[in-house]
Amino acid sequence: MEAPSLWVRADSLFPRAGGLIPPSSVLTQWPAPNYVDPETRSWAAPVVCIVFLALAFGVYVLRMWARLVIAKNAGLDDWLMSAAMIPLVGSTIAVVLGITIYGFQWHAWDQTAETYITTRQITLAIEVLYIVATSLIKVSILCFYRRITHGSISKTFIYWVWASILFVIAYCITFVFVIIFSCTPVSGYWHLFDLKWRLTHELKCHNEGAEIVAVVVISTALDFLICALPVVLVWNLQIPRRQKAALIGIFGLGLVTCVCGILRMYYAIYVYYYTYDITWYAFYGWIWTALEADLGVICASAPALKVFFHRYFNLSGNRSTNGYSNGKKASNGQPSTESGKWKSASYPVPMDRIKVSTGLNVTVEDRDETGSQWSDASTRELTALPNPHSSADNKSETFTPRFIEGCRTVRAAFRPESQSSTREKSRHKNVTRGT
Secondary structure, three states, X not given: OOOOOHHHOOOOOOOOOOOOOOOXXXXXXXXXXXXXXXXXXXXXXXXXXXXXXXXXXXXHHHHHHHHHHHOOOOOHHHHHHHHHHHHHHHHHXXXXXXXXXXXXXXXXXXXXXXXXXXXXXXXXXXXXHHHHHHHHHHHHHHHHHHHHOOOOOOHHHHHHHHHHHHHHHHHHHHHHHHHHOOEEOHHHHOOOOOHHHHHHOOOEEOXXXXXXXXXXXXXXXXXXXXXXXXXXHHHOOOXXXXXXXXXXXXXXXXXXXXXXHHHHHHHHHHXXXXXXXXXXXXXXXXXXXXXXXXXXXXXXXXXXXXXXXHHHOOOOOOOOOOOOEOOEOOOOOOOOOOOOOOOOOOOOOOHHHOOOOXXXXXXXXXXXXXXXXXXXXXXXXXXXXXXXXXXXXXOOOOOOXXXXXXXXXXXXEEOHHHOOOHHXXXXXXXXXXXX
16 A cells, blocks of 8 residues: 555645544455564664664764864854754654554554554654754754854844744744643543543544644744745855855755655655554654654754864865965966965864955965964964054064964065055064064
């Protein structure tokens, strides 16, 4: 029995040809229960879920190491991601247990009285943990957007970020309560197929199919919105196309979770509206549920890993300003100092201390690294150039050894057409004296 093509049926979105409780006409067509050797799903899918959980946890650890140990700039987005890892691990473990032990590995007609209850209990656990985990991941990503654009982006973008955060919080709280209290009493949720219990208890339940489909649709729509926000922002930046494409690619990693959300939505609709063999086909939905959450952590943590790889894998790129690059002759025809191959090392520079002035050209040359220890303190002394407004008569100014050492590495040379300014001449003189 294969899932029909849902998306080509335009006559009705949700025709009632399936659901939780099959009618007698369907029950009579089911095969006899096989409690001895029933058809069972393989262990391939559970292994995939475990591998992705381990991968997500590993990426999370690297992210926190980069933020706490290397950059020392952990923020609210990191703590929210840490909080999300708790329900994330719980939901993935619940999925693995559900599709291997608690009944979702069998057909509906092979379920025992015990697994009729355990399948419902594990369903409730997975849905609640999924909503909490993915909501925390979404808010973490949005807080990251707020963090990197603080004080530098239009208020319209900030308003969109805050509105999205509030909507995600409202979505999480609302649907957690809706799922938990789907049946009255709450225990009736997992006793839905327990005939003995139903004979002695009064049970009232909401439309579970509509609730689950609404959760998946809204979650997927939020994923698309979160992916679109930075793309729109980067698209309007006046930067080279290659750099723009790279930024869009990084932020666009979240589209992977959108694909998982669409597949989960497909099987949610199919399970509740197109088949009565719910345990057999919910198997696929649970797999995409686990992968969506795990990939969400991986994609959200990817930008933070750049610091880690630069630190421990000696990754460095060519840096240039104002037409100079790696000691080669610039495109504007002006000569530059020839430099050899770069050492395979990277030195962290505090970004908030970098100041760029028009006409300043910087080239990086070879130097003897013996006995030189790079640190944040030396970087601060290097970037702290003498005061350009100081008097020209001050001939006795003393430079620190670190400043002199740094000037051997970074030479600032002003373009001829830019030296008409008295301030630039003074700074050029000071740098020359330092070398």
